[in-house]
Amino acid sequence: MTLRFIKSSEKKEILAELNEKFGITEIPYLLIEWGKERIKAFSGSLSKEEIMEIGQLARIEGIGISFAKKELGGLRPSMEGLQLLSKQITKNIIDVDEAQYNLWMRGHSLEIAKPSGLYAIRYNGDFLGCAKSNGTTIFNYVPKERRLKKPQTNPIT
Numbered sequence: 352m353t354l355r356f357i358k359s360s361e362k363k364e365i366l367a368e369l370n371e372k373f374g375i376t377e378i379p380y381l382l383i384e385w386g387k388e389r390i391k392a393f394s395g396s397l398s399k400e401e402i403m404e405i406g407q408l409a410r411i412e413g414i415g416i417s418f419a420k421k422e423l424g425g426l427r428p429s430m431e432g433l434q435l436l437s438k439q440i441t442k443n444i445i446d447v448d449e450a451q452y453n454l455w456m457r458g459h460s461l462e463i464a465k466p467s468g469l470y471a472i473r474y475n476g477d478f479l480g481c482a483k484s485n486g487t488t489i490f491n492y493v494p495k496e497r498r499l500k501k502p503q504t505n506p507i508t
Contacts, residue, residue, distance in 0.1 A: 353384075354383060354384075354402075354403075356381065356382070356383055357382035357383065362378060362382055365382065365390075365419075368425055369426065372425075372442065373428075373440045373441070373442050373444075373471060374439065374442040375436050375439045375440065376439055377439065378392070379394070380392035380393060380415075380418070382418065383414070383415055387421070388421040388422070389419075389420055390420070390426075391416060391417060391418050392432065392435060393414060393415035393416075402414060416431045417429040417430075417432065418435070419432050424469070425469070427469060427481050427483075429480070429481075430478070430479065430480045430497070433471055433478035433480065433481065434478055437477075437478050440471055440478070443468065443470045443471060444470065445465065445471070445473065445482070445489065447474050447479075449474075451474075452474040453499075455472060455474075455479060455491060455493065456493065456499045457498055458495065458498045460488050460490045460491045461482075461488070461491070462488055465489065466484065467484055467485055469481055469482070469484075470482050470484060
């Protein structure tokens with residue numbers, strides 16, 4: 352896996368995209384690209400040189416937190432990336448109710464009419480991840496390992 356520090360000019364492009372989509376105005380983290388599509392955010396006290404030195408001695412794939420994934424349509428922030436920047440997100444938010452939350456966290460897409468695009472899904476003030484809309488459906492991207500496994504019970508019975 353190749354490690355590459357994202358240059359300030361690239362970081363400005365990422366910020367511009369996140370600002371357009373979600374209203375984000377600042378990314379106070381060192382951004383690191385892993386492979387061709389994953390971006391991690393690092394806020395520790397190690398310098399780039401120290402990180403590279405450690406990388407020579409051991410695998411450091413675990414450094415930083417998952418921030419975003421590069422896709423054909425642009426950047427899609429991860430659950431962690433949305434949490435890191437949650438106080439800045441002001442646009443393209445879909446607030447879900449408890450029933451929608453229960454479906455969402457079990458991996459179901461939601462039938463919600465929204466213009467095509469990328470949205471941040473929020474329940475009770477917590478961001479649950481990003482989703483794409485085709486105009487009628489919000490498509491679920493919650494990783495299988497993070498989904499609720501227990502089947503939803505009917506509270507009426």
